[in-house]
Every structure is written in C-alpha cells, then in structure tokens.
Amino acid sequence: xxxxxxxGLKLDNGEPIYxxxxxxxLRDADKKxxxxxxxxxxxxxxxxxxxxxxxxxxxxxxxxxxxxFSSLMEVLKDIKNPDFHATILRNxxxxxxxxxxxxxxxxxxxxxxxxxxxxxxxNFDNGGWLKFSYYAGAYQDFKTRFQGRQYxxxxxxxxxxxxxxxxxYLLTNNRNAAHIRNRFWITCNPDPESWVRKFIDWWVDExxxxxPERDGVxxxxxxxxxxxxxxxxxxxREEVYEQCKGIIDSLWKDSYEELGYTKLExxxxxxxxxxxxxxxxxxxxxxxxxxxxxxxQQDEEQRMRDLEANWNWKAAxxxxxxxxxxxxxxxxxxxxxDGKRRASADIAFTGGDNFVMWLWEGxxxxxxxxxxxxxxxxxxxxxxxxxxxGVEECNFTYDMQGIGQxxxxxxxxxxxxxxxxxxxxxxxxxxxxxxxLYKDLKSQCAWLFYKMIKEKQISIDSALLERKYSGNGFxxxxxxxxxxxxxxxxxxxxxxxxxxxxxxxKKIAKKYVGHSPDFxxxxxxxxxxxxxxxxxxxxxxxxxxxx
Numbered sequence: 001x002x003x004x005x006x007x008g009l010k011l012d013n014g015e016p017i018y019x020x021x022x023x024x025x026l027r028d029a030d031k032k033x034x035x036x037x038x039x040x041x042x043x044x045x046x047x048x049x050x051x052x053x054x055x056x057x058x059x060x061x062x063x064x065x066x067x068x069f070s071s072l073m074e075v076l077k078d079i080k081n082p083d084f085h086a087t088i089l090r091n092x093x094x095x096x097x098x099x100x101x102x103x104x105x106x107x108x109x110x111x112x113x114x115x116x117x118x119x120x121x122x123n124f125d126n127g128g129w130l131k132f133s134y135y136a137g138a139y140q141d142f143k144t145r146f147q148g149r150q151y152x153x154x155x156x157x158x159x160x161x162x163x164x165x166x167x168x169y170l171l172t173n174n175r176n177a178a179h180i181r182n183r184f185w186i187t188c189n190p191d192p193e194s195w196v197r198k199f200i201d202w203w204v205d206e207x208x209x210x211x212p213e214r215d216g217v218x219x220x221x222x223x224x225x226x227x228x229x230x231x232x233x234x235x236x237r238e239e240v241y242e243q244c245k246g247i248i249d250s251l252w253k254d255s256y257e258e259l260g261y262t263k264l265e266x267x268x269x270x271x272x273x274x275x276x277x278x279x280x281x282x283x284x285x286x287x288x289x290x291x292x293x294x295x296x297q298q299d300e301e302q303r304m305r306d307l308e309a310n311w312n313w314k315a316a317x318x319x320x321x322x323x324x325x326x327x328x329x330x331x332x333x334x335x336x337x338d339g340k341r342r343a344s345a346d347i348a349f350t351g352g353d354n355f356v357m358w359l360w361e362g363x364x365x366x367x368x369x370x371x372x373x374x375x376x377x378x379x380x381x382x383x384x385x386x387x388x389x390g391v392e393e394c395n396f397t398y399d400m401q402g403i404g405q406x407x408x409x410x411x412x413x414x415x416x417x418x419x420x421x422x423x424x425x426x427x428x429x430x431x432x433x434x435x436x437l438y439k440d441l442k443s444q445c446a447w448l449f450y451k452m453i454k455e456k457q458i459s460i461d462s463a464l465l466e467r468k469y470s471g472n473g474f475x476x477x478x479x480x481x482x483x484x485x486x487x488x489x490x491x492x493x494x495x496x497x498x499x500x501x502x503x504x505x506k507k508i509a510k511k512y513v514g515h516s517p518d519f520x521x522x523x524x525x526x527x528x529x530x531x532x533x534x535x536x537x538x539x540x541x542x543x544x545x546x547x
Contacts, residue, residue, distance in 0.1 A: 071187055075106070078180055080124075083128065084153075088154075150176050168226075207310075216273075330462070339361060344417075353472060355373070365461060399521075417441070443501050
C-alpha cells in the first residue's frame, strides 16, 4: 500500500510526495461522499497554481476559478516552519473578510487567528505567521507601512486594482533569511486597462484569450523603470541579460559571487501566468450551480471578462484616463496655479443621484461636499458652503441641465455649465476652428481636463481620497476608488461623426461605470474657468450658451 501512496520523491523539508494516482483516488472518493474536512487540490488550474515554481506567479481567469482559495493553500507548504512569514493583501481591510472566513477551513488545526482589525494575523503553532493587510492609501503611507518588512510569501488578491508602483515596492519585501523559497502571487480577473494586462501580454493571443500552449510556461524578466512597458523579457535568463547587461553589470559586486550567486540568478526573475477556470472548480459547481448562471446573465462586457476570461474585451472606446494616471494625480504635489478659489458642482436633489461639489484652489482640490437634500435646503447649504470656503459666486459653476435650472434664480452671478452649448473659443482667432475640434462645451472641458491629468497639472488633498461616500449602486466607498471607477466615463463616443471630439453620452457611461459618474463629471466642470481670462461675474463666450 505504501508504494501506491507515495511516489518516492520528497520535498525540501523531507516530507514524502504522493502519487498522482493516489491524489486522484482521494478526489474520486470525495466526489462520491463529500467531506468538508478533506481539502484536496482540484485537477486543472488549482493543481497548476500550486505546483508550478516561479518567482512571480500571475493567477487569472474567470470568476469562481478558486484563485483566492488557492492563494491560501500556498501557505500550507511552509506552515510548520517557525521562520515562515507571509502576507496576503486586498485593496481595503473590508475586502479581506471572505479570505479570512475561508482561512479557518485551512489553518484552524495549525494555529490561532487574531481577530483584531488592527492585527489580522494567523499565528501558527510552530512560530510562523500570516498577516492579512491592504494596499489602499497614499503611496508614501503605504511605503512607510511596509518599509523593512520581510515575507517569504506575498500575495496580492485582485491584483489588477493594485498600482504597479506598489507591486514593485512589495517585491522588495519578498525576502527572508531562513532559506525559504520566496514567491510572489497575484490573483486577478481580466481587466484590459490594468498594468497586469501589459505584464502578461506574451501569454495572451490577439483576441484576448490565454494561449493554451503558454499557460503555465515560465519566462524571465528584469523590471526596469516605473511601467510594465520597460520590462526586459526573455525565454531564458541569458536572453534577458543580453538585453540589459549594462544595468545588471553596474549593480553587480564581486562579494555576491563569494556567496554563491550569479548575475543571472540574483537580478533576473522568473514569471508565469496560470489560467484558472470556473469549469474546473468542481467543489463550487457541485454545490452552487446558480453561480455559473449568474455570471452568464451579466452584460456582455462583464460576461466576456468574468466568464470567458477575455483580457481584451472593451465595450466602447478605450479609456482615455488610465488607472496609473490617477495614481500619479493622487501622489502629485499641490498644483496651486493662480491660487484662486473656485467651486464646481453637479446638481441633484433628494431621491436622485448625489449632489457633488468640489472646492478648488488653483488646480488643487481642497475639499468636497456630497449631499442629498430637498431643493430649498440644498440652496441654503450651498450658499453657506461657498461662504465657508471663501468662494465668490462668480467663481462657482454648476450643471444647469434639468433640475440645475432651479439654481439660476439663486446664484445669478455664478457660471452655469450648459453641457450642450457650443465649444468656447479663447480668442477671436479660434472662433471659426473651435467647432471642428469639439462637439460641444462638455466634450471640450472633458478633453481639457484629460490633458491636465496627463500632464499632471491637477492635484488633490490626500485626506480627501480616504473619505468614504455612498450613492446609487455603491456604499461607503473611498473617494480614490470612486474616481478610479468613474474615470471610465471619459472616453470618445465611437458612434459620433469625425467632426471633433465627442464625449461618451452619460446614459452609456453609466453602464461602464455602474452608476452615475457625478463625482468625475463635476470634477471637470471647473475647466470652464480656463476658457476665459475675465475675473468678473461675466464670462467671455457665454453668449453661445443660449444658442
């Protein structure tokens, strides 16, 4: 019986390795008589995730592919090692709850869990530990939180939400002095706009699907610079070295060789992509077939990503503002500009979307107010808020479409923003040509705001980014996440004619964002003030707004 169970091979720690036949017999037995106390790696993606050896492992595919649970199973390899330290991260602490719940199924017999929100840690009986953490927040705060930390195993769950810069920093924490194999996991669902899509480009075919022959294939890389575009890739370490030998040679010291290292082993990482598919998650399908049905009945874009695992699918034109662009704005120095205080708002009353109003000092966002009030009360609150902020009425703009008309009688010196108005020329020479550049005023301001973000001329107070807001379709979400979600509204309308830039209609934008993009839309209304040099209550060019 012993020969049938063990393969004769052993792990580095001396433990025997089971035969494939024996493992399959356990799966077959569990299928006939399910036992929740028996946890066996499922055949297919989960087995490959846990068996393929690489420094960096991107684990992606359809939702329900057991990616997150597999990232917990990876901990079991070293759970008895007293020097084993690991961390698994999500965007926010609140996002970790399902991981924590699942972790009890795996780790209860090996240690105890500290339930404190300030120290979400599994302390294992032999001395090792696993800490659940998060990566949200300003980059400098994040860096301070992880500075000097050492983890033999790091996993970013839902890694497409994590900025590339933070991923690169966490790589510096993936080290230990106990001769434990370092490894770095990223689990994710397809997102064509994320840096992960660029990172795994070699594994993806032209239609957005993982190439079967490349699934799990190990490649090598040297990650120079601040974007995935500057990574040196090769099928061997030697291929990578030849491309960037100048950089590596400058970093090499002879003392490293005395320790038994080579240039190629020390500086060049191995990386792979492993596809996980819900069809291989027999445990899930056998207990909850409705999960698959729910995925199938999403809109086409979500179905292509979450069920078909397509990395290219976009239902409209490309997002103009990328995740990395906003991350740079979040970390940007204050762009005070002319220092003038202004306010921009999107109008909404009780029962509708949010009323959102921003305070600007030059091009720096200093404050934000989000309300749901009746019209009379809202007018009173806005008047008080403008006084509190020190904003003159002539430096206040608001969306005058629809219910925004109500504001005209109360803020007579303000600058009403007419979405459908003709674009505004900054001087007489532009008046004839401006109509060929932009479809309307809203499209013009959206384009100008896009340019400001790309050129990093916008900034926002870091404390604002951590404030949480609720609205139709979301609840208590940090502002930084809301803006990352709503940036998808700023894209070209591919169905318009070629005459000038036209912003995607709001009705369609709601489908891609998931809710009304009130925060982002009111954000770029401020650009109307860049279209005039006048500082009194009249704004040059506004005669066009009545057309």
